[in-house]
Amino acid sequence: MDFYQSNVRFSTIPIKFLVLPLLLLLSSCSDTEKDSNITMSQAFSPVDLVEPLLGTADSRWFYFSSASRPFGMVNLSPDTQKEGTWRSGYRYHKNTIHFFSHIHAWQLSGIPVLPTTGEFKGHLGSDQYGSRFSHDNEMVRPGFHQVYLDDYEINAELTSTTRVGFHRYTFPESEVSHILFDFSTILGPSGSERGYVKMVSDSELEGYVIMEGTLRRPKPVKVFFIAQFDKPFETFAGWQDGKLVEVSDVMEGAAIGAYVSFPTSANEERLMKVAISYVSTDQARLNQQTELAHWNFDQVIVESHNDWNRWLGRIEVEGGTEVEQRRFYTDLWKALQGRRIVNDVNGKYLDMTGDERRTGQIPLDGHGRPLFNHHSSDSFWGAQWSLNTLWHLVYPEVTEDFVNSMLMMYDDGGLIPRGPSGGNYTYVMTGASTTPFIVSAWMKGIRGFDVEKAYEGLRKNHFPGGLMSKAGYEHDTFKGGGIEYYMERGYIPHPLSDTRYGFHQDGPGQTLEYSYQDWALAQMAKSLGKQEDYEMFSDRSQNYRNIWYEEEGWMWVRDHDGQWREPFDVLEYGNGWIEGNAAHYTWWVPHDVPSLADLMGGEQAFNEKLNQSFEYGREHDFVTQRTEDNELRDIRRRNYINYGNQPCMQMAFLFNYSGAPWLTQYWTRQVINTEYAGISPDDGYGGDEDQGLMGALAVLMKIGLFSTNGGSAIEPLYEVASPIFDRITIHLNPGYYPGETFVIETTGNSPESYYIQSAELNGRPLDSPFISHDHVVNGSVLKLVMDSTPNKSWGLSPSP
């Protein structure tokens, strides 16, 4: 738990690098953009609390970031495990840096580079040319990564703008040193199919690499780059198929790499800028010229630091322990990346939705800047319980970017996407998970998009031919979603067919998702005056009832004949349930919790069943932990709770709906303390952080705000739980919301004292765990009095 207490690890950094934290402390917040009117405390520097190494013992490709801006296109960082969709990228307990690569995104990777000295080994592959390193000689901050490469005695520093990686290498004296570009390696989810590198001058290279298609993103993706050096190199050469080759100025083909060489004197610094584009080398060059025309490395570190501070500072917390604060800002930092920008500075972007790759153009503002950004993103599966609430409230401009770019993709390819990757559809996970995300944005007053187009696109997804026709990664057919069955008979049978279309073809799980998503779309229909649609989707939203297995008291699996699957096994994983079991999914009725309680026999029965699930879950740390051991995995998945993945993130909040808010307060604290505590590489998110979803959930639990129905109601509500801090200030974006801040104050709060005794909203007593979105964004103050014994009579008034 105290792996990284305070600033201990700074003490081991060589003296010369200590200048950087000082630089950062001295830097001001003067460099502002869109959010220039948001007022924050001046001395407050949350970025210094972030622990980028959290959970890196078990990184996924896109999990770790160092030299990257919020949602940055470039995510420049060392890779210590180069292959794998899972467990790759920067993994803490590996001892070799293979290379520094520039893209760690959903199904995207590219442009690995490494400085070396002495005899060239690049053609032997990174198992040979990679360098040993020690965490003792490493410093990792948001926006900055410094590491000493033991094998080459090179100190490497990395920072970035949004689209340009910036490298500063301090070389030893060496007759010959090199910087290599490897286009023959596997890189996270993809292999390198072929590459092209051209020497533009003795201080510039340009080229591209084609990253292979994957199971999840079948079409190859071309990644363009330019690399500029602050001093000329002496030679340009390359390799192919593991053999060194001489080249004049172009190196091209499969299994190639290229490198530049030069002599270095002792402690000689060399700088390199690598800019990226998915469109062309010219666009990469434009990105570099626009974002990083100078060579002042320290300035970029400071700007990146300030950038992160502006973003993270939207939520200010006071109280709690230092470790809790560090972990909190790390959670928040996680929610602001993973889903990476893919368009260029001038709004050009890659459209891969058709048969041919195409360059698209995002509309521009009066200064020629794109009105919104396009992203590579995992799906919004589970976002109703995480990003919907965090982003929409605290970063509404991000929400608007995502909504607009998804509508642009609808124009391009005919579908509002699930998990767009580099302009491709990936169809990650199931259902129309984008619906509640967009509906909730609309309901909360985020309206800078074409709502009629949005409704049309969302509606399409809820019918045959839309996303509800597709299972996970079902790229070529529209069969696995089962929407026809859902419409005709009110549930999706499992198994659906002898043929498997894609993955996660799990009828009952899909039935629950669709029901909720239908409810969300019904609200939008109502809001837009489409009464007929409202009624139709409202009817469909009751379909969850058709898989309620009264006899057992849980949701269950039905076949084509309507028969319940025998034997009933509430803990059986998969086989009808998407990454979960019936115990997880039974609670998946976020839009109609009171009716679910009725099905279970009333609030008391509901509370007993839910509480027993938590009691059981506690014995297993509330997660179905990931493991490489087949036998252990099967056992661990037999849990009633899983706070390591999306399917039941809302469970602890349901007691607010069933007359027992104190149990929401109790269980959210238990989950926080068990799963979302600690700041070491071996702590983490108990499973799969998934591009900000679990980070955002952790943030919400810790500030004690949530929304079970994803905020998609006509009048969105927030549910109050048990904030762990004494004071929480959310700085609202004045471009969207009238209030300056929303403040939560607690008194008597402590690790043992987490039950709400009484509450006040803007000085008036509050006896309900629900607050309206309007109250929040108009700038309210919520005061909570906490104690160590529950006040079981608090919070029982109906929602406003």
Next chain:
Amino acid sequence: MDFYQSNVRFSTIPIKFLVLPLLLLLSSCSDTEKDSNITMSQAFSPVDLVEPLLGTADSRWFYFSSASRPFGMVNLSPDTQKEGTWRSGYRYHKNTIHFFSHIHAWQLSGIPVLPTTGEFKGHLGSDQYGSRFSHDNEMVRPGFHQVYLDDYEINAELTSTTRVGFHRYTFPESEVSHILFDFSTILGPSGSERGYVKMVSDSELEGYVIMEGTLRRPKPVKVFFIAQFDKPFETFAGWQDGKLVEVSDVMEGAAIGAYVSFPTSANEERLMKVAISYVSTDQARLNQQTELAHWNFDQVIVESHNDWNRWLGRIEVEGGTEVEQRRFYTDLWKALQGRRIVNDVNGKYLDMTGDERRTGQIPLDGHGRPLFNHHSSDSFWGAQWSLNTLWHLVYPEVTEDFVNSMLMMYDDGGLIPRGPSGGNYTYVMTGASTTPFIVSAWMKGIRGFDVEKAYEGLRKNHFPGGLMSKAGYEHDTFKGGGIEYYMERGYIPHPLSDTRYGFHQDGPGQTLEYSYQDWALAQMAKSLGKQEDYEMFSDRSQNYRNIWYEEEGWMWVRDHDGQWREPFDVLEYGNGWIEGNAAHYTWWVPHDVPSLADLMGGEQAFNEKLNQSFEYGREHDFVTQRTEDNELRDIRRRNYINYGNQPCMQMAFLFNYSGAPWLTQYWTRQVINTEYAGISPDDGYGGDEDQGLMGALAVLMKIGLFSTNGGSAIEPLYEVASPIFDRITIHLNPGYYPGETFVIETTGNSPESYYIQSAELNGRPLDSPFISHDHVVNGSVLKLVMDSTPNKSWGLSPSP
């Protein structure tokens, strides 16, 4: 495929190491033991064809061996992945050697050491102190491993006797060099609980380490060692909890390590012997004194080489390609290890079956040598289709060792074991898999054991309170085996109970296993004149019929009420089927294939279904490939065939029983070419080699001999398939069998010409694919004429 053609890789070894292959070539076969009367061709050196690196891209802890004798207690080799039940040990594509450790066995590991130079880093953990290496500076042979440690400029060579690891390190000039012993690291399946090291003199250490209990072997295991050095060291020191500590002569506790230090001159050689015992340090010292009293390192390499040649030379093959020969001897080599010796030279062994650890004594012969060896071994689950045939025929003395040591464990702990590990029961996998192994030995005339005791112990396992009462890894209860249900109603319901006892509690799969094992025991009962038992077990052996789902034409899952599980899904993995699906298990009636064909509607229907399974399987390489990707794994497991694991190893041979021997010839060749071909680190066994099981299967397929019922019939038969070589000579052990050799000769054999046209046994026409065990061991010659078109009328005569 041609990754390791010929001797290419020898060319990159530094000149000084080339002397070793020469040494080996010059060595004679004069050093003989038990098998002294077996005659082999003198010039034939199969050990030189073995490729130890095969499949090491995905090693399991006990998969790889270099410095190890056949079934050796010591398996000294570098570990490049130190943690994990799976994917650990020596993995080819890792670039760091953490240490050389001495034990790579079923649930056992221990005594990691590493030589280093310069500043000591042992206390920082092997991520820091481990050394980079290159396969270019490495030589790996059975019995020998040489590798250059880049970080320390040390050339390390390893060899061994059965119980002693022998190290030769060539150091650079260094003011201070070290050899460290790490008792704080995780090591494959286990962590290190605590250690003890004592400086006995300035050239000897002794001590032990307690390796933690595991899921599969719950009790900790104490591993004793002594280490002797050929030259004195200058200092002895250690570390604890990551900090260096000074010691006088004893270092003890949790999270400790120890090291010796000394100056070295350029190219200074230092030797070290590390002997192991599970009983005591005195026993470790006795093992060393008995097996390795001298310091002649080269002599041990030569002896190990000769030892392997004697073992591997039992089967001589001619013809085929060089790669096929190399792969064949690698397969055979795999079948002669993994299941490691655990007793000391004087027959003392660790008995962990009771509440207290106890030292046992194996009976001795007139020279004070143990009459048999005790082993640490994965279960015999699947051995009826692999080791039963290979060992019993070619290495009957190994069979007898295993039978006797299992009976000794029956004396110790009351059960003939499943997967004994260091004197512990581990209960790996399901059923009484030892029964067919022992019955088959008895039927084949391997009778140097107490057969009445064997029968009593096996019989116990077939009733409540025996192994048929235990699921996998069910350590403390006798509930998960379901034998009561099997006896009462003729099948084991699934799910058995709401409680899970252990793992692999898969009723229908267990029902099939038990039926076959009952049949095997019935044969033994008959052979011993126990008519009543014969009839009872024969009746029980028909229980497979009770899960035959006539409506679907496959075996299927029944619940407590006798209902078939809905929906029927023949490809659903697990959930009733142990590491397989109904498509794999339907064929699991090895003792009654003709009746299975009748159930399916006759031979033609049987052949069609089986052939379609293979046609489908071919599109998926005949395996359900292992992958770390959850979604891919689920898809890949939906295969009708899996030649990467045990549950359906017999499928390709079943056509011999159904009037289509040509399809056995065809499909065995396809499987060989797809799954058991190639010799590179990335080739392998398509899943889990499992301590010789898949290696033995590959050997059997390639020599074209098999036994579907495991050879447990009163008169065991061998089934003939399609040998890939021109001539195969099995040198029979004269202590067991009257014939000198069994020879298979083919004419017209080629990659395209693999169908048997006609056959002769000892000069007389053979029109059946079955040969009796008596014929084989009396010294027969089988001649096969091969062609590229099938002779569909050959082999249709009934079995003799």
